[in-house]
Amino acid sequence: MKNRDRRFTLLLLIPVILVLVAYVLYPSLRTLIESFHHKGGWNLKNYETFFGTESRSNLRALWNSVYISLLSVLFSALIGVPLAFIFNKYEFPGRSFFSSAAILPIVLPSLVGVMAFMFLYGESGLVPNAIKDLLGLKHVPFKIGGVSGILIVHAYTMYVYFYMTVSSTIRSIDPSLEEAAYNLGAGRFTVFRKVTLPLLTPAIVGASLLVFMTSMASFSAPFLLAGGFRVLSLQIYFSKVNGNLQMAAAQSVILSVVSISFLLFMRWYQNRRDYRMATKGIGAHRSEIKNPFLKGSMVILGVLGVIILLLPHATILILSLVPDGTWTYQTYPSVFNIENYLFLFTEPKIWDPVRNSLILAFLATLGNLVFGVLTSYVLVKRKFYGKNMLDIMVMLPWALPATVVGMNLILAFNEPSPFTFGNILVGTFWILPLAYFIRHIPLVVRSTNASLEQLDDSLEEAARNLGAGWFYLFRRVVLPLVMPGIMAGTLLAFVEAVGEFPTSVLLYTLSNRPISIEIMNQLRMFNMGQAAAYGMIQISLIGLVLFISNKFFGIKAERSL
Template sequence: MRMIRNRRTLLVALVFLGAVFFGYVIYPQAVMIHGSLQVDGRFSLDHYVRVLDVSHSANTEAVMNSVVVSLLSIFLGGIVGGVLAFTLTQFRFPLGKTLSLMAVVPIALPPLVGVISFLFVFGESGLLPRIIQRMFQLERVPFYLDGLWAIVAVHVYSFNVYFYLFISNSLRQLDGSLIEAASSLGSSQWKTLRRVLLPALRPALVGASVLTFMASMASFSAPLIFGGDRRFLTTQIYATKLNGDMDVAAAQSVLLTLVSVGFFLILTFTSRSRGGAVKTKGSSRMAEMRVSPLLRNILISATVLLIVLELLPIITIVVISFVRESSWTWQVFPTEYTIENYVKLVADPRIFEPIQNSVLMTFLTVVGAILVGVTAAFVIVKGGLGKFRGLIDLLMTLSFAIPGTVVAVSLISAFNKPTILSGYSVLVGTFWILPLAYLIRTYPLVVRATSASLEQLDDSLMEAGETFGASLGRRFRKIALPLILPGIVSGCLLVAISALGEFVSSILLYSYSSRPISMEILSQLRGYNFGAAAAYSVFLLAVILLLAFVSNRLSRGGLGGGVRF
């Protein structure tokens, strides 16, 4: 039912959203595409021929490596997330609920922090390989993560959460009577899995796979740290930009965008499809698969081991944050500890500046995401758009599919000269281009979260307020806002987490005076100041946990909201 009855109000909202979408999402992309089609001021496809030329080994290698890593990330992430989801939803055992909470911890880690923590634990000089070397008196470390497999491991660590959340939700909604019926008809466990369980989980598996593929293709932190001489699409774009060949970087960015947006569209239409859903009459209870005691114990042991491996990088980075600078070189374990790394964070203005920058950028991003996201959600859900609702919904969430590297390249292309959209000033090299990049990628999170809450809002409540003469603004403040606040807060939490640790766009857009925390972490790491880099990382984790706690308190009551793509 339509809540926004005033056509003028709806028109103002649509004009505002159109200005944001076409001015800061479409326009930069159009300028970037135009640049990729120009050679000496004339239309040409030469840049695309060069990028797609199989004889040009660098570009071919970048595409192949990106695709291979993405497919491996889906396969292995699906196995890890599936094992965790099945075990933690099907079995009851001590600490099961605690492990369920710990299973989603990697999703809260900023990308660069997760990569660095992996480096400290599993890298060539990492703690785990050196501990094993010392235990068995080996001449060299028996293993360490590097290259393609290190990147895949980081992706599985971060993205298995998609499979865990999607599959867990589907298993909880699956009617247990279907499993019992199959068993009573003599179906084996394998046949029940293949004919009943997997068809019901198909939408969840497709959704998680597409998200993982998009995230892997757009990944930058892991290829940058672990890639070595290997080329990937995102790092190739970065290298091309550093070499000053912006038009070729634009062509590479267009290629990456087409892949990401294509899979985003697949995810969008798959999530709207009802395929795979199994409907039953009356109330249903959660499905429970019967397995042998041996298999049950194996799955529980594997789950505990996987959770321990997920927590190990976080524990390690906390410990290293207390290591005195230059005191940990050849030793297996650090020998000197201090709180000096944390004292410098607040006492040294030069070291505190990145924190100040990131906090301010995050605040601006969240405010912008609220203005755009809540407005868009109201227009989509309560604007009475009819057959245009799906189109507006798709357009207002499309920027989520654009990789951070591409967003940065497009903003450089569009705002390296004064325009009306930049207030007749050059944005490139300034503080303001960073929160703008963050906003473009994250406001769809607020759109989705707020939309989920609005779907559950009874329109009769707003109609009653209108009957008593309350204006639209007053009805929104007094009736709608308290009920949809949990959805807004959950979306803002995800926006804040993304903005605080953003690295992919930042590395292409920052200047020294506007450097965020992520860039300072990379600077400290390159200077072998591991304690300082870890202290910055722990600070980010602490702020994220604080935001999650505040979000949980603010979200009590009201209507549920969540982010769904």
């Protein structure tokens, strides 16, 4: 009966809301409250300091964050959009290989990627030095660092957003739309401007907002490359390290406000108009390139592109084979063996971080799996008031920069609270799995949502009509059918947790330090080889997971973003 139905919805909702309030909402509120505290009183001192004229470092960091993000959007779009066009509109030898290679950057955890770029293009990087030796120059012809370094890393990792969203939109455009325009007498340029571009606008705007948010929150690249250059996410870290938690709180609030307004803007924009195609069953429609010269140069460009894309991965692989202490003053490494990998099995100190990472990620992901499936089911299949609010709350960890999530947890759980059963979590083992769990809630919920939305309600009704109770039909009908979506999100959450750096660096303890922290430590000790070996472990894990989800669940890597 109706009330029974309502009661059941409520029963499902209670744990969802409890978890969200305890670990998402409450920590955020703590940060907000803390940001208005200064020297024991309620006031706006922190914000005055931030915006004040005394020291402009915070304001400058905010401005740096914004303009780096804007430039990241521009460069990512300049790479991603043309690539999407070339790979989806034209047919030439090797096209399908190149187009799958184009998503390679997502197989690189942020910290490892930045490390690879340092070794490739930095002051003592392999590429500038190779050019120097080849041309017999006195100094390296170029090096990355500071703003240029951050921008190059951002463009390399974030163009994938543009590439994937625009690609999937191009594929969904019914070719007969463009043909209709040609048939009505429009020229190539008019068709592009009046038909293709308007249809692509939502994808481009969506990707722009995504890149902007991601690079506002970016931590690893500035952390390793910025030098004296400050961005807001770094400022938070430094305030925390210097013990000024209240300033860190104020900085977190400001960064969150920027990010959340972008999230809300994005939701509004995506709901505003709907360009979904009315047609079904669209066949791929690529024009073949006939001109042999053009065809040849396409292939050469493609090969070059793949090489550039693969260089970071290759660099990490090569470096991981260089034993510590054999590459000091030389331009290029000369000794190669698998010593760094052997240490994993012989030195407990080297193995510990790997084991820690796997345990932490496993715990967090297990939580994500259970919580994500429950939340998604409630959101998609149940009716209740305030669904929109719940949806926003679920998406909140996605809009919050990782550094802010870390700060929130520090400020909320560095004292006993009812949500932690009266325990202090900061400084314990459990704070890291909790952080990873919170970070990846939206990932699992979103990918499960996508599957659940495609599940016709009549299947559930048919099962009930045949006499199945809710638990039976959930286990036998709903779960098996949405499993691909659940697994896509869960596996991705797992690899992201293994590679997670920003929250780790804020929250780790010596006993639970994960791989990323150890990479940082090894880099500080100039043990490049060991750091790279850790990086390779992360890369292989991600590769393995993408392979598994493709092979066993038929999930394309691009679907999981």
